[in-house]
Amino acid sequence: MADHSIQGKVVLIAGGAKNLGGLIARDLAAQGAAAVAVHYNSNSSKAEADKTVAALQELGAKAVALQADLTRAGAVEKLFADAVAAVGKPDIAINTVGKVLKKPMVEISEAEYDEMMAVNAKSAFFFIKEAGRHLNDNGKICTIVTSLLGAFTPFYAAYAGGKAPVEHFTRAAAKELGERGISVTAVGPGPMDTPFFYPAEGQDAVNYHKTAAALSPFSKTGLTDIEDVVPFIRHLVSDGWWITGQTLLINGGYTTK
Template sequence: MMTARSVSGKVALIAGGAKNLGRLLSTGFAEDGARAVVIHHHNAETKDAAAETAELVRAAGAEALVVDGDLTRPGNVTALFERGIEEFGGIDIAVNTVGRVLRKPIAETTEDEYDLMFDINAKSAFFFIKEAGLKLNDNGSIITVVTSLLAAFTDGYSTYAGGKAPVEHFCRAAAKELAPRGISVSNVAPGPMDTPFFYGQETPERVAFHKSQAMGNQLTQIDDIAPIIKFLATDGWWITGQTLFANGGYTTR
């Protein structure tokens, strides 16, 4: 019989771990007793943020490794996991917060925009789950951040929600395939989060509308999502192959 899992002494890898939700997870796992955290960031623009997050992780008592790379290239995903294993001997928890949002009518969306959105939101997620499945220690956890728009009937987000939609199928298949090793695979679907990731696509009027759809007339806070992700990696390990809509009532299905 398996017992409840703990972060203590484990190694966590956070894709997009340099800032916003990724930073909160990186530091949170360290504060909860993780032995080490692998902090992924995309490129030179996020280098300083990743270095700051690493210092916060070390200040919380864990080791930290910063790895950069464009995860739409599968070779970079492989290298990310291999670097973590080389440095710390293994990885127990893999969380993917990477995503890109675009709000644009279908009629105005270019082929390049379509390819970019699906590369970031679907392709990189697929190969992250693949590498995590190959590289994680037994009884580990794989968690992907998707979006509550998967349950929305709305305009403008065809390539964002569409790019995230396949991740539900990747999750279910991986959950079945990795179950014999005790690895749980799940998704968390936040509502619109109160981070810079959200505001660039919206007008003040639409921000007000999004707020009005959830409890407390507010956007989703990263402080509300991080504990759910940590729960899935610990006491909630029995939840697998599922998407948790964590959004204050913004959408459901």
């Protein structure tokens, strides 16, 4: 029977420098991951990536930071090749990359649309593709999407619309890679208390989101805290391997399907 523990496994995390990705990296290292490749997008995130790498090394994991613009297929291919060269073939590949745009459809430009689709859909497609090519058998692939996939709401057409294709990428990859024992999942957190959330929202919207989840009164911020998402990621990439082809909304009762 396959070993689905995290102990001794090699991990690649896209967007792993900070926030949710950085916490996932630290959590998996604390659970015994042997090596973690931490991807970051641009020079503005390099210091955070280096800080995360240092924290992982303190936890006993081999760690490396790798920069790439994942909106280009060739860059995703190179990221996996560089990760394999640096830390070995991954057993676990997690993609936390995303970009938020809150704007009425009638105001969204073609350039904005193209950027949102490139960051949220294209990068996810090629990340899953390269994970399928490079992961060891019995590996795990997980993509972060959004709980807005279960919402009936205005202004997020380009963001939620860009994440929506990942649900089918996940289903298709789960079917195609299942014969190798690879599970493929997506996780849609609710609005998260991170620096990415607040610039996209006005104060009235922030106040609404902080009270919108059924369990908001029991959250320290009212929002989805990254600490509440990480245990589900840990489960999906280990003992929860039997869940595949699914999108799980982790949001304290913010939305459902």
